[in-house]
Amino acid sequence: MKKFLVLALALFLGTSSIFAQVSVDPNENFYTLVESWELRGLISDVPPLRPFPLSVIRDILQTVIEKGNERDVNNAQMYWEKVTGKPWNASLETGVTYKKDINESGFGEALIGLYPDVNGDITLFDNFVSIGYHLGMAVYNHSVSDYLPVYENDLHDGLTDSANLGPFEAFWDMNDVLALGTKNIFVQTGIYRSGYGPFLGAGLALNDNSYHKTNLSFTTIHPKWSYTQQYSTIGATTSYDGTDQAPDKYIAFHALEFKPFPFISFAYYETIIFGKRLDPSYLMPVPYYIAQGIGGYNDNLQMGILLKVRPVKSLLWATDLFVDDVSANELVKLNFDTKLRLAAKTGFIYTPENSYCTRMGLDYMMITPFTYSHWEYDDLNVSAAISPGCFNFQNYTNNGIPMGSSYPPNSDRICLVIDFLPIPPLHIRVQSSFLRHANICESYTDDEALSLLLGRAGQYATDGSIYTHANLEDPDSKLGTHIDTAWDHLNFLNQDHKMYVLQEGLDVEYAFKKMKWGQVTLKFSYLFEWIKNPGVSNHLYPGGLVTESGGVYTYKGSSYSSAEDLVEAARQDWIDGIGSDQINNFFTLGLRYQF
Numbered sequence: 001m002k003k004f005l006v007l008a009l010a011l012f013l014g015t016s017s018i019f020a021q022v023s024v025d026p027n028e029n030f031y032t033l034v035e036s037w038e039l040r041g042l043i044s045d046v047p048p049l050r051p052f053p054l055s056v057i058r059d060i061l062q063t064v065i066e067k068g069n070e071r072d073v074n075n076a077q078m079y080w081e082k083v084t085g086k087p088w089n090a091s092l093e094t095g096v097t098y099k100k101d102i103n104e105s106g107f108g109e110a111l112i113g114l115y116p117d118v119n120g121d122i123t124l125f126d127n128f129v130s131i132g133y134h135l136g137m138a139v140y141n142h143s144v145s146d147y148l149p150v151y152e153n154d155l156h157d158g159l160t161d162s163a164n165l166g167p168f169e170a171f172w173d174m175n176d177v178l179a180l181g182t183k184n185i186f187v188q189t190g191i192y193r194s195g196y197g198p199f200l201g202a203g204l205a206l207n208d209n210s211y212h213k214t215n216l217s218f219t220t221i222h223p224k225w226s227y228t229q230q231y232s233t234i235g236a237t238t239s240y241d242g243t244d245q246a247p248d249k250y251i252a253f254h255a256l257e258f259k260p261f262p263f264i265s266f267a268y269y270e271t272i273i274f275g276k277r278l279d280p281s282y283l284m285p286v287p288y289y290i291a292q293g294i295g296g297y298n299d300n301l302q303m304g305i306l307l308k309v310r311p312v313k314s315l316l317w318a319t320d321l322f323v324d325d326v327s328a329n330e331l332v333k334l335n336f337d338t339k340l341r342l343a344a345k346t347g348f349i350y351t352p353e354n355s356y357c358t359r360m361g362l363d364y365m366m367i368t369p370f371t372y373s374h375w376e377y378d379d380l381n382v383s384a385a386i387s388p389g390c391f392n393f394q395n396y397t398n399n400g401i402p403m404g405s406s407y408p409p410n411s412d413r414i415c416l417v418i419d420f421l422p423i424p425p426l427h428i429r430v431q432s433s434f435l436r437h438a439n440i441c442e443s444y445t446d447d448e449a450l451s452l453l454l455g456r457a458g459q460y461a462t463d464g465s466i467y468t469h470a471n472l473e474d475p476d477s478k479l480g481t482h483i484d485t486a487w488d489h490l491n492f493l494n495q496d497h498k499m500y501v502l503q504e505g506l507d508v509e510y511a512f513k514k515m516k517w518g519q520v521t522l523k524f525s526y527l528f529e530w531i532k533n534p535g536v537s538n539h540l541y542p543g544g545l546v547t548e549s550g551g552v553y554t555y556k557g558s559s560y561s562s563a564e565d566l567v568e569a570a571r572q573d574w575i576d577g578i579g580s581d582q583i584n585n586f587f588t589l590g591l592r593y594q595f
Helices: 002-013 030-039 054-067 070-083 288-293 328-332 446-453 484-488 563-576
Strands: 089-101 110-124 129-140 163-165 168-181 185-192 213-221 225-238 246-261 264-275 300-309 315-326 340-350 357-367 411-423 426-437 499-511 519-532 546-549 552-555 558-560 582-594
Touching: 030 054, 030 070, 030 357, 054 070, 054 110, 054 129, 054 168, 070 411, 110 168, 246 300, 264 288, 288 300, 446 484, 446 563, 552 563, 558 563
Parallel strands: none
Antiparallel strands: 089 110, 089 582, 110 129, 129 168, 163 168, 168 185, 185 213, 213 225, 225 246, 246 264, 264 300, 300 315, 315 340, 340 357, 357 411, 411 426, 426 499, 499 519, 519 582, 546 552, 552 558
């Protein structure tokens, strides 16, 4: 009973949520309102990349205050006070997250967090120059990753280089944006998260929820078209599991959107990831596919198409196709059992007018095997060798965190999200999602599995994650080799064992009226999570466990006279480790004081 009372008190004191200003954080609820205002025709010419500079934010708010209904005006005025208030604010947030697995006995422990920060917005020269900043720390008593739902990213940007403060670890948690220009043409730079596309917090190319980057972007917006380009410095990690860190990795992104009619728009975009050099060619407004050809097509290029249709007022049907690599010759023959590495999402977004409900989103997403993954060799100028601990400068991660979808390859997901804003200070979000995922390594032949089992520890990832790639080392060549099943066939979710994830969540946030002594914000959230077959994401054919002598294989203390028996033993170990269902409950209730 005493433990329960302690937990209740702790939950009353805090949460691990984010309350950042709109010019720095693309996850702020402001961008949900912007989508609603745009679909209902109150505003137009919205920038394709989030977050927006203050010149754009203020122009949007002024337009809504002039044209919107009473509910729109109240919401816009609330944000107008935020972006035109004091140039600095100090705040203290304290938080507790409690995770309960019903299969575990006892009360368990909770994640306690403290988040002091200074934040604000500054404008100069009639909004031509603006600065947004969030300078703070994230202090925890446990590892955050142990208290997150599966495949969810932390919304704080403290990740490494912590300082020990007794039982707590403290991380820097800072972002800033400098913008120059007008609402129609501007440049932004700084370190911050960025998002692209209508699927807020779930983009395929640039996800608002991903780890922050050092960015330099240019955007120009016109009634019939827009163009944006961003060049970012990111962190490389080991190719096997995304641990450790190394500099000199980059991602470039650009998108050209055409809007021939008010009810339809079409965008073509490219992303390219590269490392070990600073390449100015990707700063130019030229096709990345052509630019990388100058250097021998050695970088990791993706192409995308985003189609947005507004059949009626307040309703958007959006389809996003992110293409990593395909076998064009086989597709022409209508053979779809071939290399087809892509992510696709389609869905509807409805933003009713003059309603407590500000946004409803229903979408379906699929990610085929090996999308976002990319192999890395030690040095192709010498040989196609892959050493344990090799850093990957081309996979779609930043400091080990996916930059696109947070879900792994060989998955699909359906999701429903509804946002309510009964009164401006109160925001309610209800969400429901269902995910399927399978480990692509289960489709490998015995010979292919044997190649992985004979690898060294930490050389090949076989957990079906973004780190599982299709290539093998070949120290005797400069070309490398690949796994035929992975290279020549699709195998999308046709494996015998699949992981299923059901999530149902509720988030409630309320900001009390701002007083002379400051403002208090409270938040409560609950998430129910059911995971069937969680061990599907374990390594299927781990290296470093097999020795071979005279045609006899030794694996975990047992001997096998044939490769088939060895592979079957490893496969059975993986099946035995899939485990029983997990049911997790996440509780969060918090407080933030800003003055």
